Amino acid sequence: MKPENLLRRPQTNRKLTTGCEILDGCLRGGIPCDSLTEIVAESGCGKTQLCLQLSLCAQLPISLGGLNGSSLYLHSEFPFPFRRLHQLSRSFHQSNPSLYSNHNDNPCDHVFVQNVHSVDHLFDIMPRINGFVGDSRNRLPLKLIVLDSVAALFRSEFDNTPADLRKRSSLFFKLSGKLKQLANKFGLAVVITNQVTDFVETSDGLSGLRIGNLRYLCSSGRRVVPALGLAWANCVNSRFFISRSDERSENDESGSSYVSRRAQRRFDIVFSPYLPVASCEFMITREGICGVQA
């Protein structure tokens, strides 16, 4: 058993760009490889958008912040947004003409989609995923795995009894252990999305347990907590939180006043082993996610 020579590692972990400079700025380059990154958000905030965008960015060359690899998108929520992926892919193609010399080259060719309907199913296909990652004869090597979402895998099958919760906990660690092993062996970036549940005060005070930089997480004007609890929080290396708030502004234009509603989306770092506290605002456009300069 030999220790690793830390000087042989690159000084900064390889990072996958998010496709947006401002977001990359918060993340000091992007999503790190050899690490499990969790994105927590309520539905409709943009986590799937970000994941789709990351899946495309993975095929960028390393000089442009990509990983020169293909992505595996494991989705547990239906339906998979194929149309949105194609839309993003088209604009991706347009903004990177040098990469796709052939008109028939489709960025979508490098995004592999697999649906997962339960935790057991995911464990069943793990060996296949292992083989898929290791074998890269006809395509770009796999460099990104997205799991969207982990909450959907676990929420239906377990009751709220201590025994079931314990069983569920041990599955979290087993899943996380396997994904981290893959990430370490092949230098993959792994992105996992998670849902939120409403915050409900309990007498023991544990539901409001603070985890990370934010005292509490708010989205759509109400307090939320990430799903799957404290046990799952121990399984990921970094956690990011996306929230939305509806901003109402009254505009008075040429005599007629109207109220406009703008969905403001915010990206926060909850905890990370190397990032300082940071936060930024972003929008979702046709081309994808783009940050808003503060």
Add this chain to the structure above:
Amino acid sequence: MEAWRLALSSSIRGKLISAGYTSLSSISSVSSSDLARDANITEDEAFEILKLANQSSGSNSCNGNRSLINGAKNAWDMLHEEESLPRITTSCSDLDNILGGGISCRDVTEIGGVPGIGKTQIGIQLSVNVQIPREFGGLGGKAIYIDTEGSFMVERALQIAEACVEDMEEYTGYMHKHFKANQVQMKPKDILENIFYFRVCSYTEQIALVNHLDKFISENKDVKVVIVDSITFHFRQDFDDLVQRTRVLSEMALKFMKLAKKFSLAVVLLNQVTTKYTEGSFQLALALGDSWSHSCTNRVILYWNGDERYAYIDKSPSLPSASASYTVTSRGLRNSSSSSKRVKMM
């Protein structure tokens, strides 16, 4: 047995007997400093005499205070040893204060807390700080970092190492105002090189590595701290037999304790928190169960208090229960800016 039978030079024997030490039992019941003072000899000579006395009286029954069993020490010697033991600073003086100066060597310290509270940061800070040279009050040692979770980032370690070197340079510049502040030989890259980093991906790898540590440290005697980040991760998976898990964990804890004592190094085990169902309600507790909680000498719990990070001495044989605040900055662990708050004693 009489003192004059000992194989000493006649002058020393004379001094010994004239000081009144005529029997072996009288010699073996005194400390070397007292003997040196009474017999007007140097402490080294006194030590030699005591060694000889012990060797010859070892096989006979003796009513001295010194134990016959080789290797057993009396409490006096142990106190001397403990007081002179070096400690590893955490770079946060408030935290060092409640720890009695820093993380103590020869002990196993468990540090636990919620995700994001700074466990990995403390681990990296300690693996850098153990390397602070003796001229700066450090141990000048190396570190073993066992990463089970993949949270160790080289860029973060480099950041902390650079800040450490800058602090040392500032210190020399301050102490030697007339000299240029370039006395520090260490470079951040050297610091990285002195961290023996092991990435462990399963519990079997973890057990194998722990078993191998004795040999590794024998070959790298300047290792002064072993950090495991975290000890828990691979053990919270499905263990079919919880009894087996407890047994494996206690064997591992025992190995760490032996390593700490044998090589006089500090073992720091980072742990996670979980909710425990006791007395009808859920409470926060460190992971790995009740039997594990007996395995470490010292236990520190990290927690949030409002917007500040706090560390609390939960278990220690010698330190009082106290808590202190700390922050995690880009330079590593530091005092929180509101350190005008005094350390709270319980």
